[in-house]
Amino acid sequence: MQKSVIVENLSKSYFKKEAVREISFAINENEILGLLGPNGCGKTTTIAMMLGLLKPSSGRVVIHGLDIEKNRISLLHKMNFISPYIELPKKLSVKENLIVYGKLYGVKFISERIEYLSKKLRLEEFINKKTGELSSGQKNRVSLAKALINEPTILFLDEPTASLDPETGDFVRSFIEKISKEKKMSILLASHNMDEVKRLCKNVLMMNNGVIIDKGTPDDLIKKHGKRNLEEVFLKLNRNNNELK
């Protein structure tokens, strides 16, 4: 299996605090890798280093065979990211936002791409509305459209279904599942929704205090720890880790 992303001994320290410590993993082509961990465990820091937003203290991130630190701009053409903590400009219409990001990512046929994404993500009815006037479910689909505007081969999804109603959440999950298969994307999914992770991810990394404390397929992890579901595994690992700390 071709590895799209390789993370090697990645560390980040802020002043004297180590946010991420010597983590290594890889994401294969056409794989959704889950990244689980409590708030503040280093997930966002890890994603930020993979996106080139943050300079690692040591280690490296290799994407499609190239080091992100040395090839940041060219690799960013092939990547994208959504997070509930960042937004698109509220005063711009959905279409205007997609035009802007289409331009920024150098998309050749922007109108066609927007039309395609509008259909796929059901944006047509509010494409000319201001982004700030949309419901959270609609905003989420617009963010997803922005994240797919450049047809990325690597996608970072940080809690992509947070605060969505079950119907929209299911729509987004099904969409991610479908598009990752169709486009052979490599996806890193950070989520607190264990059912979502179990449904979408082939493999899972469990993080705590900046290190990977366990990894494997969701079923293997459940079996290995003798638990009924991934949530119980998550709780057990974190409690053990906190006690050790």
Added chain:
Amino acid sequence: MSLNRIIGLFLRHFFLIKSSLPRILDLIYWPTIQIILWGFISKFFTTYSDYYNNTVGVILTCAILYDFLFRSSISFNMLFLEEIWSRNFTNLFIAPMRISEIITALVGTALIRTLIGLVPAILITSPLFGISILNLGIPLFFLFLSLYIFGITLGLFVSSGLLRYGPAFENIAWSSLFLLAPLGCIYYPIEILPDFFQNVAKGLPLVYIFEEARSILVNQVVNYTNIKNAFILNGIYLFIGIALFYYSFSQARKKGSLINIGE
């Protein structure tokens, strides 16, 4: 550099302005009020001051020039602040944009914002006060260009601070020009300043620009040395501003401010 990406960032701000009448009115309102106020002050000084006697419009012309500087600098900062306020900062920095493209796009967009605000204000000076800034002649172009470069440079300094220290630096963005105004000798000759401040002021292009404007309007003499000095100093400050912006970006990547600002 990619023209497509520069246009993309320009469009982000163009869409924002064109869709909002209150935003356009806000851009026009302050320069207009400022110019009207200085118009009356100018009229008063022209009548009662020996220095400004029979030199209609010196103060008002300098006020317009200073406002142009103020607007270009604030416009540059505003474009950066807009990204922070709209929580779009991270989206922008994970797009494949080079720093040079960001600076170029902001320089162009800031000029348009500045002109939207200032052109109506300049147009009303003629019917209201019988003064035309065009009386400065060809040197006017160089004075505007010089002021624009300095405004952008100040914008770069402040944006570097925003990149490095985040929204906490916002207040500096608003006050940066007020700090320089007394040393810029906008409405008075440099000799008014105490010796120490005169030496400091000579290191600013503003002194030469406003000295030149007064020289043309009061003495009807064009002194290209002033213009040349202003451009030389501008070149030095612009170089430092760009270098500082690159350095701040690199520091922001090290310290994690690009993520903290964005959330």
